Amino acid sequence: DxxxxxxxxxxxxxxxxxxxxxxxxxxxxxxxxxxxxxxxxxxxxxxxxxxxxxxxxxxxxxxxxxxxxxxxxxxxxxxxxxxxxxxxxxxxxxxxxxxxxxxxxxxxxxxxxxxxxxxxxxxxxLTPLTKVKGVVLDESGKPVEVAKLWIFPRGGWITQSTTRDGKFEGTWDYTAASPSGVNMRFVLIAQHRQRDLAQVAEIGDGTKGVNATIALQEAYTVKGRVVDPDGKPVSDARILLYMWYAGSGGSIQDILSD
Structure with a gap:
């Protein structure tokens, strides 16, 4: 060698x-x-x-x-x-x-x-990363602790848990999510799964900082049953929930059947 x-x-x-x-x-x-x-x-x-x-x-x-x-x-x-x-x-x-x-x-x-x-x-x-910060509230206007926020599509996590007063702060590289020469549009997704609350906020092309107040609402619930060709239940089947926005799409959640 x-x-x-x-x-x-x-x-x-x-x-x-x-x-x-x-x-x-x-x-x-x-x-x-x-x-x-x-x-x-x-x-x-x-x-x-x-x-x-x-x-x-x-x-x-x-x-x-x-x-x-x-x-x-x-x-x-x-x-x-x-x-x-x-x-x-x-x-x-x-x-x-x-x-x-x-x-x-x-x-x-x-x-x-x-x-x-x-x-x-x-x-x-060097271009500074885009700053994303704000506060997450529930339907009554109270701060929501332990909410998760990420940027879609391909933007990644901003935080896995908001603070006790509902605040969040992070940065992200919009150039990594935007193919060269493509004018992408992004959204900030907030979610609190334990309380079945969620919200989506538009944040533009990612070049400008974000300071958002996000009011969560009751989330949509998707239920179903996975069966084989004989109609028998299938456990451990992977179900992907996709979202589309401004011509781009991707998975926002995946679960396994019981």
Whole structure:
């Protein structure tokens, strides 16, 4: 088997040295010895990350750089919003993405090479995740605790449980739910199964924050019986409840028959 041995970037600060990867061939039961990596200064990839709304530097972001064999990430960005990664010259690299919790992942896909002693600079602007918050009330206007909320279609959970005063708060990445070039429309679904309460609130295309007051109403109940071709009851049959909205659909609940 063949493996690549390389110098990994430190998790803090900029490495003083790097090295070109070397190939090591191994055999079962044997130890590969005298593997040598020659340290060199190399070049530096410098990625400046800013907040897409405020323009301020983003601290704590990480970058993913690949050659055709190895993934490089380096230390997170500092207060200046800059990531610096030392790389070996003569290789072809691909700056694929930049990530920071609370932001839409910046998918860059920029190919580059680097020379000894050279610094290649890149600028990436991250879009903050859309914030979704509000309060859930029952039909009498009282706060509803332990209600669940999620975004449909393909938006994922906002919370599994509202607070004692019925409040909820979360974020979501609408770009992950929207196929490229498709103008999607989304809804926020609230549900309290123990009390058979539910409600659906329209939230648009996901680009703007949401601050909603959701008044739950008595939910629809779907009942039925699953039988085989001979009319005999079938247990453990999976029943999916689908919902359609603005041309998109998906399952919002599934249960098993008794």
């Amino acid at each position: 063949k493996y690549y041995v390389y110098v990994e970037s430190p998790k803090s600060g900029l490495a003083e040295w790097t090295a070109k990867p070397v190939i090591v061939t191994t055999e079962a039961g044997k130890t590969s010895r005298h593997v040598t990596l020659e340290l060199i200064r190399g070049g530096i990839a410098e990625i400046e990350i800013t907040d897409g709304k405020s323009g301020e530097p983003v601290e704590g972001a990480t970058a993913s750089i690949y050659d055709y064999r190895i993934h490089f990430s380096g230390a997170p960005s500092g207060k200046d919003g800059i990531i610096r990664i030392r790389l070996a010259p003569g290789e072809k690299y691909d700056l694929r993405s930049v990530y920071k919790h609370g932001y839409v992942t910046g998918r860059v896909r920029t190919a580059f090479t680097i020379a000894e002693g050279e610094t290649n600079s890149f600028k990436v602007s």
